Amino acid sequence: MLCGIHDMLDATTLQILTESAKYDVSCSSSGSKRANKAGGLGNASVGGICHSFTLDGRCISLLKILMSNECAYDCEYCPNRRSADVRRAHTTPDEICELTINFYKRNYIEGLFLSSAVFDTPNKTMELLVETVIKLRKQYNFNGYIHLKGIPHADEGLALKAAKYVDRMSYNIELPSEKSLKLLAPQKTKDSLIIPMKKLHTAIIYDRENNVKRGRSLPAGQTTQMIVGASPESDGHILRLTEYLYRHMELKRVYYSSYIPVIESPLLPATPAGLLREHRLYQADWLIRFYGFDVDELCGESENLCTDYDPKCAWALKNMHLFPVEINTAPLEMLLRVPGIGAKSAYKITEARRFCALDFDNLAKMRIVLKRARHFITCKGKFFGAEGNAVRAALLIDEKNRTDGNEQLSLFSDRDNALSALTGEL
Amino acid sequence: MKIFITDGTSDGFFTAVFDAYKEDDAVITSQENEQLRFDTEIINVATDSQKAMRVRARLDKADRFATGDIDLVLRSNDSLKEQAAFEYIKLIIKNGRAVRKMLSNPTVIGISEIIGRVTGELHKMKGFMRFMETSSGALYAPYSPDNDITDLIAPHFKARLGAHKFAIHDVKRKKAALCDGKTWFMADVGDADVYLSEYEKVFEDLWKKYYVSVNIKERPHEKQMKGYMPVRYWKFLPEKGILPTDE
Numbered sequence: 203m204l205c206g207i208h209d210m211l212d213a214t215t216l217q218i219l220t221e222s223a224k225y226d227v228s229c230s231s232s233g234s235k236r237a238n239k240a241g242g243l244g245n246a247s248v249g250g251i252c253h254s255f256t257l258d259g260r261c262i263s264l265l266k267i268l269m270s271n272e273c274a275y276d277c278e279y280c281p282n283r284r285s286a287d288v289r290r291a292h293t294t295p296d297e298i299c300e301l302t303i304n305f306y307k308r309n310y311i312e313g314l315f316l317s318s319a320v321f322d323t324p325n326k327t328m329e330l331l332v333e334t335v336i337k338l339r340k341q342y343n344f345n346g347y348i349h350l351k352g353i354p355h356a357d358e359g360l361a362l363k364a365a366k367y368v369d370r371m372s373y374n375i376e377l378p379s380e381k382s383l384k385l386l387a388p389q390k391t392k393d394s395l396i397i398p399m400k401k402l403h404t405a406i407i408y409d410r411e412n413n414v415k416r417g418r419s420l421p422a423g424q425t426t427q428m429i430v431g432a433s434p435e436s437d438g439h440i441l442r443l444t445e446y447l448y449r450h451m452e453l454k455r456v457y458y459s460s461y462i463p464v465i466e467s468p469l470l471p472a473t474p475a476g477l478l479r480e481h482r483l484y485q486a487d488w489l490i491r492f493y494g495f496d497v498d499e500l501c502g503e504s505e506n507l508c509t510d511y512d513p514k515c516a517w518a519l520k521n522m523h524l525f526p527v528e529i530n531t532a533p534l535e536m537l538l539r540v541p542g543i544g545a546k547s548a549y550k551i552t553e554a555r556r557f558c559a560l561d562f563d564n565l566a567k568m569r570i571v572l573k574r575a576r577h578f579i580t581c582k583g584k585f586f587g588a589e590g591n592a593v594r595a596a597l598l599i600d601e602k603n604r605t606d607g608n609e610q611l612s613l614f615s616d617r618d619n620a621l622s623a624l625t626g627e628l
Numbered sequence: 629m630k631i632f633i634t635d636g637t638s639d640g641f642f643t644a645v646f647d648a649y650k651e652d653d654a655v656i657t658s659q660e661n662e663q664l665r666f667d668t669e670i671i672n673v674a675t676d677s678q679k680a681m682r683v684r685a686r687l688d689k690a691d692r693f694a695t696g697d698i699d700l701v702l703r704s705n706d707s708l709k710e711q712a713a714f715e716y717i718k719l720i721i722k723n724g725r726a727v728r729k730m731l732s733n734p735t736v737i738g739i740s741e742i743i744g745r746v747t748g749e750l751h752k753m754k755g756f757m758r759f760m761e762t763s764s765g766a767l768y769a770p771y772s773p774d775n776d777i778t779d780l781i782a783p784h785f786k787a788r789l790g791a792h793k794f795a796i797h798d799v800k801r802k803k804a805a806l807c808d809g810k811t812w813f814m815a816d817v818g819d820a821d822v823y824l825s826e827y828e829k830v831f832e833d834l835w836k837k838y839y840v841s842v843n844i845k846e847r848p849h850e851k852q853m854k855g856y857m858p859v860r861y862w863k864f865l866p867e868k869g870i871l872p873t874d875e
Contacts, residue, residue, distance in 0.1 A: 240790075254756070258849050308759045
């Protein structure tokens with residue numbers, strides 16, 4: 203079947219609209235198992251799939267693009283703000299659809315991540331986004347993954363309509379307090395973000411409870427993103443918001459984006475927030491979601507996370523009376539709290555020890571990393587860690603080696619997390 | 629010591645298991661250039677589908693997932709895969725399905741690492757496979773995986789590509805999964821003559837432009853990129869032209 207392609211995006215437009223979209227951290231294509239339809243193209247893979255990796259080490263899973271970067275707003279931190287001197291471009295629903303289809307069938311991508319600057323009014327912008335995704339589903343019969351950004355202040359009916367067609371939606375909170383929003387993004391308000399997120403959450407619950415099969419709202423749920431270090435909020439404040447979003451709004455992911463000063467402004471810091479802070483937030487986020495930690499155990503409301511150690515180490519050092527734990531008898535919840543032991547390692551230990559008591563040699567052969575863990579465990583009663591204050595010193599050296607040597611931190615330096623990153627689960 | 633040399637097929641392997649099972653000191657391999665000890669006896673296994681079937685049936689009874697595990701192991705490029713599979717089979721016959729939870733047993737660790745490398749590559753290739761559109765509208769993807777996974781990956785693309793015709797060509801093993809838009813099958817394919825669609829270069833160039841544009845220059849991390857996307861997989865990526873070429 204060879205037919206002319208009329209709606210072809212040109213390379214310059216693609217470049218402008220991608221460069222404007224790239225600071226959105228989310229790239230995940232997981233969480234949905236949408237099936238293909240007769241005569242259609244595409245499906246969604248529940249674990250997500252990465253199709254390429256860029257030189258910054260990030261995965262390309264979706265075609266991440268803006269409908270337009272011509273913005274009516276002037277948010278201080280944003281490279282696309284009205285007063286910024288950048289090249290402007292816009293595209294059409296058909297051009298987006300055509301590009302998505304053609305990238306998808308060559309297996310370049312898993313689907314589309316569509317967003318836009320607010321041109322004209324929020325409603326007009328959102329209407330065009332919704333028109334595009336409906337066209338992609340119905341006219342182009344595309345059943346791959348779609349992530350749609352919500353436009354604040356647009357009519358919530360539009361978001362609820364879009365939710366029936368796309369896999370995931372996100373409203374980016376960007377700044378972690380109302381006060382900072384007022385200062386740096388006056389057109390965004392807490393309500394313009396939280397209210398649509400709550401409505402979408404209600405729709406997700408409704409569809410789940412009524413076992414809706416066709417046109418289920420957002421099978422891959424909602425995510426959001428916060429910029430860290432552009433405003434003065436503490437890690438403790440940010441993580442409490444995070445915990446609320448996970449536990450009460452069922453968000454699938456909260457992304458953190460370490461602030462980079464691309465714009466000079468008296469309202470913004472001149473120095474970058476640094477990747478270590480972002481890294482520590484992600485580690486704490488993981489502990490809250492998968493390791494049974496409450497935010498109160500990790501960080502006081504007005505405190506920042508400790509930079510010297512990862513948050514689990516920091517917690518363990520404060521709770522040395524709970525350690526060492528015996529590998530062969532400790533309950534799973536406690537194994538998960540041992541620094542250096544990840545969820546997969548903890549699972550392996552609980553399975554393996556049913557057949558024979560494990561010693562350090564067994565653990566090493568099972569590829570369980572003992573560098574940090576050895577200070578907190580015993581195997582068959584034996585202890586090979588350091589005593590007293592020497593633990594702190596040993597961990598500090600280890601952590602320095604992990605975070606210093608490389609010019610940059612790998613977010614996913616643990617084996618477990620590296621695997622999830624690879625599968626696109628993140 | 630007896631070395632049982634198979635023809636490399638799955639039936640050949642299971643026949644060797646049948647013949648070698650009672651021996652104390654047997655090694656199974658499909659590699660002919662196995663290092664020989666002076667006291668080694670070489671036995672060329674005559675593939676016998678009846679024997680193979682009996683071993684499979686016995687294994688199935690011990691653990692219904694085991695033949696699936698062995699199938700994955702035999703797809704590996706690991707030169708010691710047959711021996712690892714043989715040891716695993718002996719362990720399962722002895723202990724039953726509990727074996728798959730014995731995660732500190734060296735044989736089980738060895739097998740799960742081989743399987744992990746095969747399924748890991750299967751997953752990666754779902755992402756790194758690249759199709760080109762031919763002038764007839766069919767999609768053609770050449771690749772060269774470490775392990776023999778083409779028939780495992782074909783159903784994934786069949787489900788996605790719907791009515792599209794496509795070919796997934798393992799150029800190293802000279803075989804391909806071919807799909808006419810309705811059903812797919814495996815065939816031996818050496819070289820393929822491919823005439824590309826007039827749009828192919830346009831989309832390839834747009835993809836390269838996208839690849840460059842979505843990168844955040846302020847956060848370079850080439851080491852991580854190469855960790856996730858090993859250099860040996862770059863050969864068939866259109867974006868390879870803009871990847872660093874120092875290797």
